Amino acid sequence: MTIKEYYRYYLQKLQTIYALDEASVIAGWVFENKVSLKRSDILRHPELLLTPSQLECLNKALHRLLQHEPVQYVLGEAWFYGMRLKVNSHVLIPRPETEELVEWIIADCNKQPALSILDIGTGSGCIAITLQKKIPHATVTAIDISTEALATAKDNAIDQDARINWIQLDFLNEAAWANLGSYDVIVSNPPYIPLEEKSRLDKNVTLFEPGTALFVPDHSPLLFYEKIARFAANHLNPDGKVFAETHEEFANATQHALAKFFKAAALKQDMFGKNRMIKATQYR
Numbered sequence: 001m002t003i004k005e006y007y008r009y010y011l012q013k014l015q016t017i018y019a020l021d022e023a024s025v026i027a028g029w030v031f032e033n034k035v036s037l038k039r040s041d042i043l044r045h046p047e048l049l050l051t052p053s054q055l056e057c058l059n060k061a062l063h064r065l066l067q068h069e070p071v072q073y074v075l076g077e078a079w080f081y082g083m084r085l086k087v088n089s090h091v092l093i094p095r096p097e098t099e100e101l102v103e104w105i106i107a108d109c110n111k112q113p114a115l116s117i118l119d120i121g122t123g124s125g126c127i128a129i130t131l132q133k134k135i136p137h138a139t140v141t142a143i144d145i146s147t148e149a150l151a152t153a154k155d156n157a158i159d160q161d162a163r164i165n166w167i168q169l170d171f172l173n174e175a176a177w178a179n180l181g182s183y184d185v186i187v188s189n190p191p192y193i194p195l196e197e198k199s200r201l202d203k204n205v206t207l208f209e210p211g212t213a214l215f216v217p218d219h220s221p222l223l224f225y226e227k228i229a230r231f232a233a234n235h236l237n238p239d240g241k242v243f244a245e246t247h248e249e250f251a252n253a254t255q256h257a258l259a260k261f262f263k264a265a266a267l268k269q270d271m272f273g274k275n276r277m278i279k280a281t282q283y284r
Helices: 003-014 020-035 039-044 052-066 071-075 096-109 126-134 147-160 174-179 195-200 223-235 248-259
Strands: 077-080 083-086 116-120 139-144 164-168 183-188 236-245 262-269 275-283
Touching (some): 003 039, 003 052, 083 147, 096 183, 096 275, 147 164, 248 275
Parallel strands (some): 116 139
16 A cells, blocks of 8 residues: 555544544654654655555554544653653643743743752653753752652653652652652642543543543542642742642632632633633742
C-alpha cells in the first residue's frame, strides 16, 4: 500500500471519533513519531510503499487511538513549554493552561533570590522541571502520591537536565507534612473535578488519564485548596506565594476559600478568558 493510500485510510478511520482537523493533526504526529514520515514526505513521495514493519507499527497505533486512547499516551510523549516529556497512564497529559500558570510564576518570581519552590502533585514533573529550568537559582521540591508518576517525572528531569528534590507523599495526610520544609512558592495543579462530572468528560480522559489526579469527592470540590491553605500556615515563608490551577466553575469559590487564609487571592484568566489560575499572598 502506498503512503498516500494508507494515510487517507488512516484519516478516514480517525474521523469516526475525531473531527477532520484533529484527525489530521493526530495522523501527522503518529506518522512522524512511529515511522519518521512527515506530511511533506507524503506529499513529495505519495507512491512510496510502506514496509510490512511500518504498516504493523501504524496499525497498532491506530487500534489504540480508535479505543479513544490519547495520542500522547500512544506516542509516549507530550510537549510542554518547548520540552518533549515522557507521559503514560500514570500521569496527566500536560495542558496549555498549565503552561500559562508556569509563565505567571516565572514572570512573578524569577527575580527573587534564593527561591525555594514546592510543586504539589507533580505528575509528569512538567511544572517543577520548567520552573527549575527557567529559574535556575531556585531550589525545587516536587511531591506526588504515586510512585509510578514520580518515576516518570524523574526520567523527564534526567532528560531535561533538571535538578529536583522528589518526595513520594500523600499530601492529604497532614501527618506527612512533617517531611516537608518551608517554601517561598507553593504551586499545584491539584485534582479539582467533582466525580459527578465524570460522565460528561471525553472518553480519552475518563478511560485513560489517572483518576486520582483528576477527581475529588462531590461534597469537597475545594479539598486540595483548603489543605494547601492550611499547609501554608507553617510551610510558607514570610512574603511567600501560593499559585494553583483552578476549575473555572469553582474559581470564585476557590478565591473565597483562600481569602479566609490569605489577605490577597487573585484570579487570572487563561487565553480563552476563563478563570483558571489563582495566586494567594500575605498569609493571615
